[in-house]
Amino acid sequence: MRKLLLGSIAALGILAGPMMTTAAPMGGEMIVTYKDDVSTLDPAIGYDWQNWSMIKSLFDGLMDYKPGTTELVPDLAESFEISDDGLVYTFRLRKGVKFHNGREMTADDVKYSLDRVVNPRTKSPGAGFFWSIEGYDEASTGKADGLAGVKVLDPFTVQITLSNPDATFLHVMALNFAHVVPREEVEKWGADFGTHPVGTGAFRMAEWTRGQRVVFERNPDYYQEGIPRLDRIVFEVGQEPIVALLRLERGEIDIAGDGIPPAKFLEVMANPDLKKQVVEGDQLHTGYVALNVRMKPFDDRRVRKAVAMAINKDRIVRIINGRASPANQPLPPLMPGYDPDYQGQPYDPDAARALLVEAGLADGFETQLYTANTDPQPRIAQAIQQDLANVGIKAEIISLAQSNVIAAGGEEDQAPMIWSGGMAWIADFPDPSNFYGPILGCAGAVPGGWNWSWYCNEELDRRAQAADAMADPAQAGARIDEWRSIFTAIQDDVPWVPIFNEKRFTIRSGRLDGPEGIFVDPVHIPVHYDQVYIKEGR
């Protein structure tokens, strides 16, 4: 495996070298705007969609994804080997990779970074992703200083031993939480490392003026030749999306980071000049109505099925101007394991009424539908309310601030129905496993958890665990088939009514260019900062 990888990278270098200089101009500056301040850029801590891709440009991990795709490739690792039992991963590191402070990155840094992220004092939201590494329990509770399963064999070889086979482990190594940080800088800045980030990434931090702007500049020592394309990226914060759009129309900025405001969507798409600047793509997202299976009458599968068949999803998609496609299963189409042949519970109000009669609820019933209170969520909730009224279900809409809806969903007996809009699950990594545990598995059905339907099927939990233990790459296809069948089984039980899969619309200035995929990259949102370039160059 190692030889093969080395060979292909060398070949790429020969081919790509001359091609890049002619095809993709280098240099220039891009302006990206955001409404909210940039939060911490510490890879162990940052966990919102805005800083996620910024951190990816400052830091690197052992693994990464091919730009514009969900395909795993080695990054700081040059190659890796997996033992036959799927428990031991040996990563050989790339030599000559330098941190922004000039020091060479070695295996000790990889170990330090992984030990740090699981250390309870770091307060990393991502510590739990590393559960499968040997010694996780001791390290994450502070009983041990580091992860026993992470060993430095020589300055450029790291060996990671797992306590359980984990088919998602390479995805975990590509998460920001596993990105490599230099110990001396972390210790120097302490809790403020997040505002003074030092990594190995394509860009380095140049300026951070609170409330105004963050500036990244090219890392001249970056290990990938010809990357990044741009000299500088200026992130201007505190800009309302509507103002950002006006500035983009005037050519003052290059990317409106928060996207097109819903109220302006039709106007933008109706303008031929602007429409040319919009790139459309899919994302790993499903909007759904969670039905609390522990609250009456949703403990009856027939009632849940009736709700699912009563809702007209096409109409809801029209309400949001076609910014999504109707969904019939939890997994989004982009996710491995999605079943294109599955029918789910099609829209059929007559069948829904019949199911209610069968369940002894011929006269319907009264219930509540929780929703976030920002547009367009209440309008979508109203459409659902009307559809339900049509089959005799009277749902009162409880419209609250997002964090309060999340809090209600985390209580076992509070919210009978929740429309997930604005709070829906977007996958951490492109693997079906990530769409199960926290939102549909028993682990998430706990107070404060994200499994708002409180669905806990122990049989499926066992099958899920077995599927994730299929770590042998040769079994990858069989594993995805098993996940597909798990999700079909879940949807036949209807803990959710999947409504739609949201699409992404990135609006960019005419100056920017690059392959379409990097503007709707499934991992880098809004765009892949390292790959974008400016047409006329410097």
Added chain:
Amino acid sequence: MAAYLLRRLLEVVLILFGVSVITYLLLYLLPADPVRQIAGRSASQETVESIRRQLGLDLPVYQQYWRYLTGLLHGDLGRSYIQRSEVSALIAGRLPASLQLMVAGILAELVLGLSMGIYSALHRNSSTDNALMVIAFIAVSAPQFVVGILLLYVFAVKLGWFPIGGYGDLRHVILPALTLGIMGAGWYSRMMRSSMLNVLEQDFIRTARAKGLSRFRVIARHAVPNALLPVIAMIGFDIGIFMSGIVVVESVFGWPGIGQLTWQAIQRVDIPIIMGVTLIAAFFIVMGNLLADIVALFMDPRIKLK
């Protein structure tokens, strides 16, 4: 006078203490769990509990408040849950921009309001007077969000006279200052108008006229300074009104002040920032009121201290 000031300053401390208790309790009662906000979606139960313990959020509310208060007395406003920086640094970095905007807003409302008011009083019951007073009425009642977007659209987007939001030189400050000041301008124009009308009927004006002074001199030297007194006394209260105004105006114009910080913090339930800006705002409001009272004391000899 010294005793009065001391008593008022003591009141300030008590008010701030009261504000901190009430805000802390209200935020505590929010159903949203701050630890869940910090821990994110994928955190395991153990991670959540470990963070809760480290932040002291597992303690009873009075102990949590006590910890906050003792920190506060040492000048420590805590660390933002979301941005992970010192709240004091976040506020200090943004305060100058807010102060600039507030000063510009006060200038805008005074220049607009006073000139409208004086003009109206001198041309009482003319059609211009009536028109100006209708405008003043609209200015007082128009929501700042709408005014801001409207100004931005007309003068920045369509006419291109000003930049579309942002922070920088004088050109950046004009539209937000107008938006912030327009409500006060409405107030001041009506106040100035009635104050002027009142003064113009006084005996000393008639005397001045009788002495043969020019009309300009009578108005500029005798009428306006006297009419101004009750108006000036109100400026202190504006600081309080502006404290709420900047939340909207700074968000619309992308002005990097504490109003914008507040709005973001509320949306993301970033409790330490909400606490910090509430205290700072309360401080400015009580100081503004105190200032207004003191100014009134000096300007109007009829007010006597008990």
